[in-house]
Amino acid sequence: MPLARFEAECARIGNISDPRLFLQFLRNAGEVFWREGCFDNQIILDQAWVLEAVYTIFNRENCVTILTQAAGRFGAALLDAVVWGPAGYSPADQKLFLEFMVSSGICFAIRAASGMLYIAPDFLPADDVDQPTVTIDRSATRCLQFDSLPPLLMRNLISRVGNEAGAHGRYWRNGVHFFDSKLGSRVLIEQSCSHQWRGEIRISTEGGDAQKAMEAAITAVVAEAQRLGVSPKG
Secondary structure, X not given: OOHHHHHHXXXXXXXXXXXXXXXXXXXXXXXXXXXXXXXXXXXXXXXHHHHHHXXXXXXXHHHHHHHHHOOOEEOHHHHHHHHHOOOOOOHHHHHHHHHHHHHOOOOEEEEEOOEEEEEOHHHOOOOOOOOOOOOOOOOOEEEEEEOOOOXXXXXXXXXXXXXXXXXXXXXXXXXXXXXXXXXXXXXXXXXXXXXXXXXXXXXXXXXXXXXXXXXXXXXXXHHHHHHOOXXXXX
């Protein structure tokens, strides 16, 4: 449903003083999916339709194998050929599915020589396979410990960084390394998990205003953790 039509319906029904606030309430209640600026501001009424198409990627053994071998990198043509095309989804539907995946953190988009490329953190190698030309000094490291470290936390952080850093960052399933051009600092965020869901997020910064970069990274990690319903100890 276009946002303009939703607002018109609110005006027709009456007694809705703020349609945008009402829409946010419906989104938070899980009744609809809407994020300002996504899908041309359209509202997705049937989330199950989108989720079924999106998570087919994780359920198809051949697709999982292909994405794992490709280190989590794929183009729209791959999903069209392997998953969505055979299922009969139109190019417009597939475009919406990809936008949903990007907006929900399942993947992020970067510009490559061959066109738009997508990276799905769930299919990245577990370790950093690219040898860095310059290693970051891990002596200045802060650790955030969690009694329960949800897998979504690192995935969402990688996607968040990826949307900003694009091809200039390095990504693996348990970490991300990027350069903060505003602060002139290099930032490394890694996770390690132990038994019974316990784990920690380690943050290292170097160069430029490293202290401010550290504070910004900690704020981002804590905010994302709290959004998932967990908090670091201490």
